[in-house]
Amino acid sequence: MRYALCRAWPLRMAAAALLAAGCLPSIADLPSGPLNSTFAVSDFFAPSGYMGDGEYFGKLVGAANEGCRPRVGLKRGNCYAFTYWPNDVDTDPWAGVFWVFPANSWGSTRGRAIDISKFKQISFWAAVDGPSPYTVGQNSVPFVGQAGGIDPKGRYVSEGEKDYVDGVITSTGWNVGDPKGITGEMRQFHIPLSDFQKGAGCQDPNDPNKGRNCTGDETNFMTGTAQASFLIGAFAWAMHYPTDVVKCADPNVDCHVDQHSSMFVDPPPVHIYLDDIVWDTEEAPAP
């Protein structure tokens, strides 16, 4: 009998494995603890925050790990290729994407826990392929990289909930097409993270309409020593469409100024490539 039972253990294991496989995996006991070492943004944050013309379906199209522009160096997280066409409903043509946690959150929840004191910069590789000259009203157009800065501005408070605001905000711009800025060739860019920026978005902990978003108490908030304790938007890019290059449908109306995007004739697409978007505990190299 004992022999038979011993012989049966593979059967029991198979049955147990079958039962386990027959259920949905548990969503309890997911990894805990704040982010405190260098991480790829795409490992925790989703590029779901399409902004500007990205809100018009099909005007900003993104793909992860497909159509990426090759480059050298470390490969951390996903690479991305975006294609951008201007809207055709006469609103200001610009677009951008936010990598947020959780996906599709604009500050309705508190974000991902982070020990922001450990981080020194956000780095990423990027290239932009677009029409030339890449200008609006003869002025250069910056490609803006940003970290933090999500602020619902009372949207959820008006629905009886709390607003969650990013405690951190930092951004840098690089002119598109400028050899010192962002071009069609993949280059690495750095957004430094100062102590001030790590707490620039902190909210008064006594404000009942705002979720706690920073370390410390009222004194820290008042003295400016509070720092973000969670992160909603880890990274974003945004840029304007180069309206100077498009032809206007009506020769009597200058569609390049004001908001006349519906008059653009066959506006060429802009391609944006991103890779290796990382929150880094190492200082950015000297410029």
Next chain:
Amino acid sequence: MKTTRLSRAAATSIAAVLVLAAPPLASVARAAADDVAPAPPSPGPELNPFECYGRYQYATENRTIAEMRHELAQRLDWLDEAGQPGTVLAIKLCVIAKLKARVGDADAWDYYARSLEADPVEPGLELWAAQYWTGHRGVRRPVAEPAEVHYYAALRKLEAIKEAGRWKEYHAIVEDWVRHDLTVLYQMDGFPLLPFKAYPQRSRGLWAPGVSVGSQLRVAKDSRDFFFNNEYRQFTGEMQFANSDIRQGGTQFGQLGARQKWDLARAPLRLQVENKLRIRQNPLGTFDVLHTYLHQWDSQIYNFYNPTNACRIVQTQKEPCSPGQPAFSDIQVQQIGLGYERVFPLYPLFDLRLAGTVQRVWRDGIVEFHPYNIRIANPDGTFFVPNRRETLNLYEFKPSLSRFLGADKLVVNGVWAMLDNPVGTPDAPPLEQLRRKVIRAASFEYGIYQPLVLPTFEYGRLSTYRTPTRGLYVFGGVMEDGELWGTHEVLARDFYGGLRFEGPHWIDWTLQETYETTNTTYGESDGFGGNVYSSPGQAFSSVRTTFIFQYRVRSFDTFPGMPPSHGGFGSDMLNLVFPVAWDKGVSGPNDFENVRAGGQVWTKLIGEGIGGTTFLLTAGVDYQYFYRLQKGLVMGQLAIRMGWGDL
């Protein structure tokens, strides 16, 4: 495109093998059929086997089960009379066997077997023995393999009788009933590619493989899909998700407007083709190669930030929309796989049916923001197609068991199905990548087969009479459909119960009550702990009351033999069905409460000239009214089935 090529290639190869193999196999079968030896002499005077049938009818008719048991006890006492010829004893044993089967005795088969031993010559006794496996035993399906053994034995004995020159008129009826029963046994298989089991069947078809192709075409313009999903749940779930903070509800445009809700209640055009190549091999069971193609037009929400692509102006702000693009996108699903089923007679314990499939699934148009049929024009004249194809594995296991409890019968069914997406959502953060759906269900059906006392107005006033029926069924069950979206789990549960009455004459009815709940939970993945929370904004419940009235114009059991054939087809069944349903919200929003009523025609045709291929045709019209939205939908369905499965 790849799947189409695959299925075509596979189908072509299989067809080629079958075409090449069929003629030699058929000639072997024909040659074998000609080798039947003349029947030996009967062990007594040759008796009409319908003696057994008639005596059984007389002993049961409108009697109670207790009275039937009394008849049975008497016949058991008369069994041991000395000096009776084998043919007489065989008829007595046959009547006892039929009575035992009727009252649910587990040893009924022993008496059928003794009857066949007592008279090994009479083909009709084999027919009654076979009908025990198709009419009494089985679970959701007849026990086909032992039934086949005896149906083909009947055919062999008929051929032997003919060879011996002792053919009687009643043998023609036995032959007709046997062939009809075999045709019904194979009715779900489809068109027979090989001749062995095709109508008119011959004795040597037993061990030969049955190879057939089945195909079902379904077209519907309906709010309900082909997978029995509840449209109240679908529309309410869609609305609540769109209303959530992480979709339109979280934007400055807020909750869905009245027109958006009105647009969500929809009845898209749906088309499904299900094909199967079935190999039936006694005693192994049936093996299927499966292919399914589904297309639904304008059915899927592809952007929950604006689920109906409405160009609204909310507080002077224009909601981002895409003029010229459809409100909903198409979806397409292709499936290829293998299936198996067989009923195993395990009495004195129970009958067990094992059925399962393993399938590969390709889905287009399901992933949000990746619509299937939308093409975005590039300035260079090319098009960008945002569709993202999902490749999934589908595993289904459907065990069932049944057992007689006295004259009644209990059937217990289980379902386990998993739709697994091995790749998940590869571009999402790792914790959000997993996609999996698991359905678990259990149900029971208790069939009351004892004669019932029913009301009648036949004598000008309300009176009662006792009559056998096709069964009064009490049923109930639970179903849990869990779907994992990364750290979120959507759990839908159904609890249902009801009554189904299949009357003695022409009227059947079903009354069912279903309580449905839908909840969403999510695991805390923000680094603050490992708790699981519910999303109250995504929870709701409802009840559905369903009443179905069915009138049998022509019942499948009207003709024990093949039905009269006109133009090569005989009508085996014609039913008029009138379903009525009411969805009522219990908790959560009730915007999609509705009533629905309709009429359907169900008919079954047997194509005698094409190997007994059986067709099931269904056509229906329904009207559904969402009274809180003041929206009515006129819907229609058409199904042509040549071979089918669970309906």
